[in-house]
Amino acid sequence: MNQTIEKGKTLLVDGPASVSVISGKVEVFGFVLGNMRKVIVREGNRLPFVVKETATFDSSVGEDANIEEVNGNTIPTSWVKAYEELSKPEVKPFTVMVIGPVDSGKTSFCTFLINKLLIKRQKVAILDGDLGQSDVGPPCTVSYTFVTKPIIDLFDLKARNVFFVGSTSPSRVINKVIEGLALLKQEILSNNPDYVIINTDGWVKGEDAVNYKVQLIEKFNPDIIFFIQQKDELASLLNATEKFRKVMVHSPSVIKQRSKEKRRRLRELAYIxxxxxxxxxxxxxxxxxxxxELIGLGWNRGNIRQAKKIHELLGMIPLHLAEMEDRICIVIGKRRWINPENIKKVEEITGKKVVVVHKGExxxxxxxxxxxxxxxxxxxxxxxxxxxxxxxxxxxxxxxxxxxxxxxxxxxxxxxxxxxxxxxxxxxxxxxxxxxx
Ligand SMILES: Nc1ncnc2c1ncn2[C@@H]1O[C@H](COP(=O)(O)OP(=O)(O)O)[C@@H](O)[C@H]1O
Ligand SMILES: [Mg+2]
CATH class of the missing domain: 2.40.30.330 (Pre-mRNA cleavage complex subunit Clp1, C-terminal domain)
Known part of the structure; x- marks a missing residue:
């Protein structure tokens, strides 16, 4: 399908779709598209094609895709101002952190900043701290890479290194996320970057989330923090981080919120x-x-005498037994059963919870x-x-x-x-x- 869009408007494309610019000048997140370049818009993603000079597009759309023309530029002016804040860094490397709720535009804002910095030939690393909606590495990981060419979708990047956290949400694994990010940041620094952009997950509501974000901020001590919000979703976090340099940026009003199912579906596409x-x-x-830390495979049986005692109390020898710090994990055959009374005895004697896993699980x-x-x-x-x-x-x-x-x-x-x-x-x-x- 061909369509011509006037200067000053934006073509919003919801994937799966492919779009080529036949003529005119068009930008996506600060990246100026060359003519005849084909852009793939992934399922679940929406890309704004901002028309700088009247342009003709050729597009083909998949199931559930949508193309819509809107007035104006959907990139908020505060994003452009944010970039200006960065353009004269006082230190090198200059560390930037981006914080905002789920679906506020964090990834897109990072993409925009990266593209603008690349025009100025800066060496830019993106450190992706979002486990659930990771861009650079697989889901359940934190990762980084250096971006060497302007980019439309961070999902197309190949990670330089990845730290697997193993969960889609940070709430139970805060220390692991911080450990992974710190390790990767060290690697980035040894490569002499001009800018390190740290993207974060969208968990910002509630006391635990605020504490976690404060911990992240204090650990990585960014030279500037961009807070993306529509209303005042980040108010308590702002209060808790007074001593840092902060800049508020707008969450674009055209963002389509993704449901929990949609976010799962996006992860599924990433696993694929x-x-x-x-x-x-x-x-x-x-x-x-x-x-x-689930089955305790890395744990050796420890004290053999203790293991024997547990076998006796259980009245059977399991396929696997691991006595971990906080619990005992026992693996038994698919159709085996352990008398709950015996489990209770083990729990009483060891003071640890027993978790029984069936082989195959x-x-x-x-x-x-x-x-x-x-x-x-x-x-x-x-x-x-x-x-x-x-x-x-x-x-x-x-x-x-x-x-x-x-x-x-x-x-x-x-x-x-x-x-x-x-x-x-x-x-x-x-x-x-x-x-x-
Ligand atoms: N300025 C914008 N104009 C149009 N669509 C946008 C804009 N910013 C973000 N989007 C789209 O909104 C969706 C959510 O944005 P994203 O950057 O992934 O948010 P987050 O990383 O906070 O979850 C994405 O599909 C993205 O492409
Ligand atoms: Mg994101």
Whole structure:
């Protein structure tokens, strides 16, 4: 479909669609599009094609896509002013943090800043701290890369390194998110950037969220913080961060809010991207270092005498037993059963909660794979743990030597949709939080 749009208007395109500019001058998030360049708008994404000089577009749309012409430029003028604040940095590297609620335009604002800085030939790193709606790395991770060319969609970037957190929401894993971001920031700094742009997740409401964001801000000590909001969603956070340099920017009014389901669907598309061309691999458990806080695979049996005692109390020898700091994880056969009375006895004697997992329940757990230098190799999904033969089967596109695996708290079904994990009954409040993202 061809259409001509006058200067001063914006073409809003909701994907899946592809759009080419045949003639005229058009910008997307500060990126000037060359003529005949084809832009893919992903499902669930909306891109504003801002017409600077009357332009003709050729577009084709997929199911549920939409194209709409609106008056004016949908990039708020406060975004342009924000860039001006950055253009004369007092220090190098200059650290920028972007904070705002879910669907406020954080990613788009980062894209806009990056494109503007690239025009000035600055060396820009993006550090992506959003676990649920990650742009640079896979879902459940924090990641970074250097952006060397103007970009329309940060999702098209390839991460330089990734730190797997294993959850879609930060609420229960705050320390891990901060640890990962700090590690990646160190890597960025060793590459001598002019700007480091840190994007964050949209968890900003409530005391815990505010505390978390304050912790992030204090840890990374940004030279400037951009707060994106429509009304006063960030009021308490603003009060709590008085000593930092802050600039308010507007959340564009044309943003279409994504439902919880839509956000899940977007993650599903990302899992598909990161597990494309995957194959099943078998790895002996003894060949890899395992980080796992669910089943306790990385934990050795510890005190053998204690393990024996637990077996006796249980009246059986489980496939796997891990005594962790706060609980004991026991894996038993698919159709096996343990008398609850016996479990109670173990809990009384050890003072720890016993979690029973049936073999097979591990299937689908999301995992990250690393090399011996802890460089991220890619994602995988656990197929099977063979406790007797001590072999792990996983589904992954990674073909390199794997030295370390980290298991997450997210489980994918065969269509790469997120499903319930075992033990969720013990983490009801956690599940409720997950639903927010
Ligand atoms: N200025 C804008 N004009 C039109 N659409 C926009 C604009 N800013 C953001 N969007 C679209 O709104 C949606 C949400 O924005 P996004 O940047 O992903 O928000 P966040 O990162 O805060 O969740 C995206 O599809 C994005 O492309
Ligand atoms: Mg985002």
């Amino acid at each position: 991207k990161y597990l494309r061309n995957a194959k099943v691999r078998s790895i002996p458990l003894s060949w890899v270092k395992i980080e796992d 591990e299937e689908g757990l999301l995992m990250a794979l690393y090399d011996s230098e802890r460089k991220f190799l890619g994602m995988g999904s656990l197929r099977e743990l063979d406790y007797r033969r001590k072999i792990m089967k996983l589904y992954t596109p990674v073909s390199e030597k794997i030295s370390m695996v980290t298991l997450g708290r997210i489980k994918l079904d065969e269509n790469l949709k997120e499903t319930q994990i075992f033990m969720e009954e013990n983490h009801l409040d956690f599940t409720m939080f997950e639903n927010l993202f």
